[in-house]
Amino acid sequence: MTKSLAIVVPVFNEGSAIVDNVRAIMAAARRIPDSTVSMLLVDDGSTDGSTETLRRLCGAGEGFHLLRLTRNFGKEAAITAGLRAAGGFDAAIVMDADLQHPPELLAEMVRRWREGYDVVEACKASRGPESRLRGRLVRAYVAAFRVLTGMDIRNQSDFKLLDRRVVAAYGRLPERERFFRGLVNWMDFSTARLTFDVPATGKRGSSWSSLRLLRYAVTSMVAFTSFPLHLITVLGVVTLAVSVVFGGIALMDKICGRAIDGFTTVILLLLFIGSTLMISLGFIGIYISRIYNEVKRRPAYIIDGERSIMPETARE
Ligand code: UDP
Ligand code: MG
Secondary structure, X not given: XXXXXXXXXXXXXXXXXXXXXXXXXXXXXXXXXXXXXEEEEEXXXXXXXXXXXXXXXXXXXXXXXXXEEOOOOOHHHHHHHHHHHXXXXXXXXXXXXXXXXXXXXXXXXXXXXHOOOOEEEEEEEEOOOXXXXXXXXXXXXHHHHHHHHOOOOOOOOOOEEEEHHHHHHHHHOOOOOXXXXXXXXHHOOOEEEEEEEOOOOOXXXXXXXXXXXXXXXXXXXXXXXXXXXXXXXXXXXXXXXXXXXXXXXXHHHHHOOOOOOOHHHHHHHHHHHHHHHHXXXXXXXXXXXXXXXXXXXXXXXXXXXXXXXXXXXXXX
Protein backbone atom coordinates (compact mmCIF):
# COMPACT_ATOMS: atom_id res chain seq x y z
CA MET A 1 0.00 0.00 0.00
CA THR A 2 1.24 3.46 -0.84
CA LYS A 3 2.42 5.37 2.22
CA SER A 4 2.89 9.09 2.59
CA LEU A 5 6.23 10.23 3.95
CA ALA A 6 7.26 13.67 5.13
CA ILE A 7 10.93 14.53 5.32
CA VAL A 8 11.44 17.25 7.89
CA VAL A 9 14.62 19.26 7.39
CA PRO A 10 15.60 22.09 9.75
CA VAL A 11 17.55 24.76 7.86
CA PHE A 12 19.65 27.52 9.32
CA ASN A 13 22.03 29.50 7.13
CA GLU A 14 22.92 26.65 4.82
CA GLY A 15 23.99 28.96 1.97
CA SER A 16 23.63 28.10 -1.69
CA ALA A 17 24.40 24.40 -1.24
CA ILE A 18 20.97 23.88 0.24
CA VAL A 19 19.16 23.40 -3.08
CA ASP A 20 21.52 20.72 -4.34
CA ASN A 21 21.44 19.04 -0.93
CA VAL A 22 17.67 18.81 -0.60
CA ARG A 23 17.35 17.79 -4.25
CA ALA A 24 19.78 14.94 -3.56
CA ILE A 25 17.70 13.90 -0.54
CA MET A 26 14.51 14.12 -2.57
CA ALA A 27 15.99 12.09 -5.43
CA ALA A 28 16.89 9.30 -3.01
CA ALA A 29 13.50 9.52 -1.31
CA ARG A 30 11.63 9.22 -4.60
CA ARG A 31 13.28 5.86 -5.19
CA ILE A 32 11.57 4.42 -2.12
CA PRO A 33 8.97 1.97 -3.42
CA ASP A 34 5.23 2.43 -2.76
CA SER A 35 5.41 5.86 -1.23
CA THR A 36 4.73 9.51 -1.91
CA VAL A 37 7.25 11.92 -0.49
CA SER A 38 6.93 15.55 0.56
CA MET A 39 9.73 17.56 2.05
CA LEU A 40 9.10 20.12 4.71
CA LEU A 41 11.92 22.63 4.97
CA VAL A 42 11.77 24.43 8.28
CA ASP A 43 13.65 27.68 7.88
CA ASP A 44 14.89 28.45 11.37
CA GLY A 45 15.27 32.19 10.82
CA SER A 46 18.12 32.06 8.31
CA THR A 47 19.76 35.38 7.64
CA ASP A 48 21.98 34.47 4.70
CA GLY A 49 19.44 34.50 1.90
CA SER A 50 18.54 30.81 2.32
CA THR A 51 14.94 31.91 2.78
CA GLU A 52 14.68 33.37 -0.73
CA THR A 53 16.39 30.33 -2.21
CA LEU A 54 13.99 28.03 -0.37
CA ARG A 55 10.96 30.09 -1.32
CA ARG A 56 11.87 29.79 -5.00
CA LEU A 57 12.44 26.06 -4.65
CA CYS A 58 9.16 25.49 -2.85
CA GLY A 59 7.25 27.61 -5.37
CA ALA A 60 8.29 25.24 -8.14
CA GLY A 61 5.89 22.56 -6.91
CA GLU A 62 8.24 19.61 -6.75
CA GLY A 63 7.03 18.39 -3.39
CA PHE A 64 9.03 20.92 -1.34
CA HIS A 65 7.21 22.95 1.30
CA LEU A 66 8.48 25.83 3.35
CA LEU A 67 7.72 26.50 6.98
CA ARG A 68 9.41 29.66 8.12
CA LEU A 69 10.01 30.56 11.75
CA THR A 70 10.13 34.28 12.50
CA ARG A 71 13.65 34.08 13.91
CA ASN A 72 16.29 31.59 14.89
CA PHE A 73 14.68 29.47 17.60
CA GLY A 74 17.22 26.64 17.42
CA LYS A 75 17.23 23.22 15.84
CA GLU A 76 15.07 21.60 18.51
CA ALA A 77 12.30 24.14 17.98
CA ALA A 78 12.58 23.74 14.21
CA ILE A 79 12.22 19.96 14.51
CA THR A 80 9.18 20.33 16.76
CA ALA A 81 7.56 22.83 14.38
CA GLY A 82 8.24 20.53 11.43
CA LEU A 83 6.88 17.42 13.15
CA ARG A 84 3.75 19.22 14.31
CA ALA A 85 3.11 20.31 10.71
CA ALA A 86 3.70 16.80 9.42
CA GLY A 87 1.07 15.07 11.54
CA GLY A 88 -0.99 14.06 8.50
CA PHE A 89 1.64 11.76 7.06
CA ASP A 90 2.07 8.05 7.69
CA ALA A 91 5.63 8.68 8.81
CA ALA A 92 8.04 11.55 9.19
CA ILE A 93 11.81 11.47 8.79
CA VAL A 94 13.96 14.12 10.44
CA MET A 95 17.32 14.81 8.81
CA ASP A 96 19.98 17.51 8.51
CA ALA A 97 20.23 19.80 5.52
CA ASP A 98 23.98 19.40 5.04
CA LEU A 99 23.98 15.80 3.74
CA GLN A 100 25.67 14.59 6.91
CA HIS A 101 22.74 12.22 7.17
CA PRO A 102 23.17 10.06 4.07
CA PRO A 103 20.03 9.93 1.91
CA GLU A 104 20.95 6.41 0.74
CA LEU A 105 19.75 5.20 4.13
CA LEU A 106 16.19 6.38 3.59
CA ALA A 107 14.99 3.31 1.68
CA GLU A 108 16.32 0.98 4.38
CA MET A 109 14.75 3.08 7.14
CA VAL A 110 11.37 2.92 5.45
CA ARG A 111 11.78 -0.82 4.94
CA ARG A 112 12.36 -1.33 8.66
CA TRP A 113 9.39 0.86 9.50
CA ARG A 114 7.21 -1.22 7.19
CA GLU A 115 8.35 -4.28 9.13
CA GLY A 116 6.44 -2.78 12.04
CA TYR A 117 8.88 -0.64 14.00
CA ASP A 118 7.54 2.74 15.14
CA VAL A 119 10.92 4.42 15.29
CA VAL A 120 13.92 3.79 13.05
CA GLU A 121 17.07 5.44 14.34
CA ALA A 122 20.18 6.00 12.32
CA CYS A 123 23.17 5.83 14.67
CA LYS A 124 26.62 7.17 13.97
CA ALA A 125 29.25 4.49 13.40
CA SER A 126 31.85 7.25 13.30
CA ARG A 127 31.51 10.90 14.14
CA GLY A 128 32.95 12.63 11.07
CA PRO A 129 35.30 15.59 11.21
CA GLU A 130 35.44 17.41 14.52
CA SER A 131 38.17 18.53 16.88
CA ARG A 132 39.65 15.94 19.25
CA LEU A 133 38.69 18.00 22.28
CA ARG A 134 35.08 18.27 21.17
CA GLY A 135 34.98 14.53 20.50
CA ARG A 136 36.29 13.81 24.01
CA LEU A 137 33.88 16.21 25.67
CA VAL A 138 30.94 14.72 23.79
CA ARG A 139 31.98 11.21 24.89
CA ALA A 140 32.33 12.31 28.52
CA TYR A 141 28.94 13.98 28.37
CA VAL A 142 27.25 10.93 26.87
CA ALA A 143 28.77 8.75 29.61
CA ALA A 144 27.58 11.14 32.34
CA PHE A 145 24.16 11.28 30.71
CA ARG A 146 23.92 7.51 30.82
CA VAL A 147 24.92 7.28 34.47
CA LEU A 148 22.59 10.06 35.58
CA THR A 149 19.51 9.41 33.47
CA GLY A 150 19.84 5.73 32.65
CA MET A 151 19.48 6.62 28.97
CA ASP A 152 22.03 5.56 26.42
CA ILE A 153 22.35 8.27 23.78
CA ARG A 154 25.73 7.06 22.59
CA ASN A 155 26.23 7.48 18.83
CA GLN A 156 22.70 8.77 18.46
CA SER A 157 21.78 11.38 15.92
CA ASP A 158 18.68 13.36 15.03
CA PHE A 159 18.33 11.27 11.86
CA LYS A 160 15.19 9.33 12.70
CA LEU A 161 12.07 7.98 11.09
CA LEU A 162 8.97 8.27 13.25
CA ASP A 163 5.65 6.58 12.67
CA ARG A 164 2.64 8.90 12.76
CA ARG A 165 1.78 7.65 16.26
CA VAL A 166 5.18 8.78 17.47
CA VAL A 167 4.89 12.10 15.63
CA ALA A 168 1.53 12.69 17.32
CA ALA A 169 2.88 11.75 20.74
CA TYR A 170 5.90 14.00 20.26
CA GLY A 171 3.69 16.91 19.24
CA ARG A 172 1.58 16.44 22.36
CA LEU A 173 4.51 16.62 24.77
CA PRO A 174 3.95 19.90 26.58
CA GLU A 175 7.48 20.92 27.36
CA ARG A 176 9.02 23.85 25.62
CA GLU A 177 12.74 23.19 25.85
CA ARG A 178 13.34 19.87 24.19
CA PHE A 179 15.94 17.28 23.53
CA PHE A 180 14.68 15.31 20.54
CA ARG A 181 16.97 12.31 20.95
CA GLY A 182 16.27 11.96 24.63
CA LEU A 183 12.52 12.36 24.29
CA VAL A 184 12.18 9.81 21.48
CA ASN A 185 14.18 7.45 23.67
CA TRP A 186 11.99 8.28 26.67
CA MET A 187 8.72 7.62 24.79
CA ASP A 188 10.12 4.13 24.15
CA PHE A 189 8.18 3.03 21.08
CA SER A 190 9.50 -0.08 19.34
CA THR A 191 12.77 0.94 17.75
CA ALA A 192 15.01 -0.39 15.00
CA ARG A 193 18.59 0.84 14.64
CA LEU A 194 20.76 1.34 11.58
CA THR A 195 24.27 2.73 11.48
CA PHE A 196 25.97 5.19 9.18
CA ASP A 197 29.30 6.99 8.86
CA VAL A 198 29.05 10.75 9.09
CA PRO A 199 30.46 11.84 5.73
CA ALA A 200 32.99 14.64 5.57
CA THR A 201 30.69 16.89 3.53
CA GLY A 202 30.50 19.41 6.39
CA LYS A 203 31.01 22.53 4.28
CA ARG A 204 31.83 24.52 7.34
CA GLY A 205 31.69 22.02 10.12
CA SER A 206 29.01 22.52 12.70
CA SER A 207 27.06 25.72 13.08
CA TRP A 208 26.99 25.16 16.86
CA SER A 209 29.39 27.29 18.82
CA SER A 210 30.98 25.73 21.89
CA LEU A 211 28.93 27.92 24.20
CA ARG A 212 25.72 26.95 22.46
CA LEU A 213 26.67 23.30 22.63
CA LEU A 214 27.34 23.69 26.36
CA ARG A 215 23.93 25.26 26.92
CA TYR A 216 22.35 22.47 24.91
CA ALA A 217 24.18 19.92 27.04
CA VAL A 218 22.96 21.51 30.28
CA THR A 219 19.36 21.83 29.06
CA SER A 220 19.28 18.22 27.92
CA MET A 221 20.70 16.92 31.16
CA VAL A 222 18.35 19.01 33.29
CA ALA A 223 15.41 17.78 31.23
CA PHE A 224 16.01 14.19 32.23
CA THR A 225 17.51 14.15 35.69
CA SER A 226 17.28 16.09 38.92
CA PHE A 227 20.38 14.33 40.19
CA PRO A 228 22.34 17.59 40.73
CA LEU A 229 19.66 18.70 43.21
CA HIS A 230 19.95 15.45 45.12
CA LEU A 231 23.70 15.74 44.97
CA ILE A 232 23.42 18.98 46.93
CA THR A 233 21.56 17.17 49.68
CA VAL A 234 24.17 14.42 49.75
CA LEU A 235 26.92 17.04 49.87
CA GLY A 236 25.12 18.73 52.73
CA VAL A 237 24.95 15.47 54.69
CA VAL A 238 28.64 14.77 54.08
CA THR A 239 29.58 18.30 55.15
CA LEU A 240 27.43 17.88 58.24
CA ALA A 241 29.19 14.64 59.17
CA VAL A 242 32.58 16.26 58.70
CA SER A 243 31.53 19.29 60.76
CA VAL A 244 30.34 17.07 63.60
CA VAL A 245 33.75 15.40 63.76
CA PHE A 246 35.75 18.63 63.52
CA GLY A 247 33.34 20.48 65.79
CA GLY A 248 33.79 17.75 68.40
CA ILE A 249 37.55 17.95 68.19
CA ALA A 250 37.53 21.75 68.39
CA LEU A 251 35.23 21.64 71.39
CA MET A 252 37.38 19.08 73.18
CA ASP A 253 40.46 21.17 72.55
CA LYS A 254 38.68 24.21 73.93
CA ILE A 255 37.52 22.37 77.04
CA CYS A 256 40.98 20.93 77.68
CA GLY A 257 42.51 24.35 77.16
CA ARG A 258 44.41 23.16 74.10
CA ALA A 259 42.71 25.43 71.54
CA ILE A 260 45.22 25.63 68.72
CA ASP A 261 46.02 28.41 66.38
CA GLY A 262 43.88 27.11 63.49
CA PHE A 263 43.78 30.07 61.17
CA THR A 264 44.68 28.19 57.97
CA THR A 265 42.07 25.53 58.72
CA VAL A 266 39.43 28.19 59.18
CA ILE A 267 40.31 29.89 55.91
CA LEU A 268 40.31 26.60 54.01
CA LEU A 269 37.00 25.52 55.50
CA LEU A 270 35.49 28.89 54.72
CA LEU A 271 36.62 28.75 51.11
CA PHE A 272 35.48 25.15 50.71
CA ILE A 273 32.05 25.67 52.23
CA GLY A 274 31.63 28.99 50.42
CA SER A 275 32.31 27.52 46.99
CA THR A 276 30.18 24.44 47.69
CA LEU A 277 27.31 26.73 48.60
CA MET A 278 27.78 28.84 45.49
CA ILE A 279 27.83 25.80 43.22
CA SER A 280 24.76 24.40 44.97
CA LEU A 281 22.93 27.66 44.47
CA GLY A 282 23.98 27.54 40.83
CA PHE A 283 22.44 24.06 40.42
CA ILE A 284 19.23 25.22 42.02
CA GLY A 285 19.29 28.31 39.82
CA ILE A 286 19.53 26.22 36.67
CA TYR A 287 16.44 24.26 37.64
CA ILE A 288 14.54 27.36 38.70
CA SER A 289 15.27 29.10 35.41
CA ARG A 290 14.07 25.98 33.66
CA ILE A 291 10.85 26.00 35.68
CA TYR A 292 10.44 29.70 34.99
CA ASN A 293 10.84 29.18 31.26
CA GLU A 294 8.25 26.42 31.22
CA VAL A 295 5.84 28.30 33.45
CA LYS A 296 5.84 31.31 31.14
CA ARG A 297 4.22 29.02 28.60
CA ARG A 298 5.66 31.03 25.77
CA PRO A 299 5.65 28.95 22.59
CA ALA A 300 8.97 27.40 21.60
CA TYR A 301 8.74 28.97 18.15
CA ILE A 302 6.57 31.32 16.10
CA ILE A 303 5.64 30.40 12.54
CA ASP A 304 5.87 33.20 10.00
CA GLY A 305 2.50 32.81 8.29
CA GLU A 306 0.39 29.82 9.22
CA ARG A 307 0.38 26.84 6.91
CA SER A 308 -0.15 23.16 7.12
CA ILE A 309 0.92 20.54 4.67
CA MET A 310 -0.94 17.40 3.76
CA PRO A 311 0.14 14.28 1.94
CA GLU A 312 -0.59 14.42 -1.79
CA THR A 313 -2.84 11.41 -1.50
CA ALA A 314 -5.03 13.21 1.02
CA ARG A 315 -5.38 16.26 -1.18
CA GLU A 316 -6.70 14.36 -4.18
N1 UDP B 1 20.03 24.08 12.40
C1 UDP B 1 18.86 24.76 12.71
N2 UDP B 1 18.90 25.78 13.63
C2 UDP B 1 20.05 26.14 14.26
C3 UDP B 1 21.24 25.41 13.97
C4 UDP B 1 21.18 24.38 13.05
O1 UDP B 1 17.80 24.48 12.16
O2 UDP B 1 20.00 27.06 15.05
C5 UDP B 1 19.99 22.98 11.40
C6 UDP B 1 21.03 23.05 10.30
O3 UDP B 1 20.59 23.81 9.19
C7 UDP B 1 21.21 21.59 9.93
C8 UDP B 1 20.98 20.88 11.25
O4 UDP B 1 20.27 21.79 12.09
O5 UDP B 1 20.22 21.16 9.00
C9 UDP B 1 22.29 20.46 11.92
O6 UDP B 1 23.14 21.57 12.08
P1 UDP B 1 24.71 21.50 11.90
O7 UDP B 1 25.05 20.74 10.68
O8 UDP B 1 25.20 22.89 11.98
O9 UDP B 1 25.12 20.74 13.24
P2 UDP B 1 25.80 19.32 13.45
O10 UDP B 1 24.71 18.46 14.03
O11 UDP B 1 26.30 18.82 12.13
O12 UDP B 1 26.86 19.59 14.43
MG1 MG C 1 26.09 19.20 10.22
